[in-house]
Amino acid sequence: MISDVKRKRYQFDLAALQRLAAVNYATLMKLVAHIKQGREQLIKVGSHLHFRVAVTQRAPYTTDVRIKQHALQAKLPGLIETELEVRLYHDAQLAEVTRSQNVTRLQAVYEQPNRAMHQSNEKFQVNRFLQEWLELIREQGLATEY
Secondary structure (H helix, E strand, O other): OOOOOOOOOOOOOOOHHHHHHHHHHHHHHHHHHOOOOOOEEEOOOOOOOOEEEEEEOOOEEEEEEEEEEEEEOOOOOOOOOOOOEEEEEOOOEEEEEEEEEEEEEEOOOOOOOOOOOOOOOHHHHHHHHHHHHHHHHHHHHHEEEE
């Protein structure tokens, strides 16, 4: 017997996203506090992975940061190295991914299916990915000025 699977609609959880943003803010502030605008820091994680962390803009209430992953192995055809742009909101002490893989203005919820093939909770997933990157950098990273 075949039965249809009824999909439960994704419910956006603002509190969970704000908790994640607060954790990311605290971690990123420690990482970029000493980086001047227009400068970047190279962080090595093992022998095959590097991250470039750059402060692209500083303002009284916000700081914009770009984090780019560089794999040091031979490039595979079609491989796109991951890049995130994050805005730190100092008054609210929150960090938000503003651009991921050239996608800007991430929506909180995407209807399924959609043309761009975004997940229904894409914004949360991208911010969670940032948290995982920051954990990796904190635990295994060796920072050098660049």
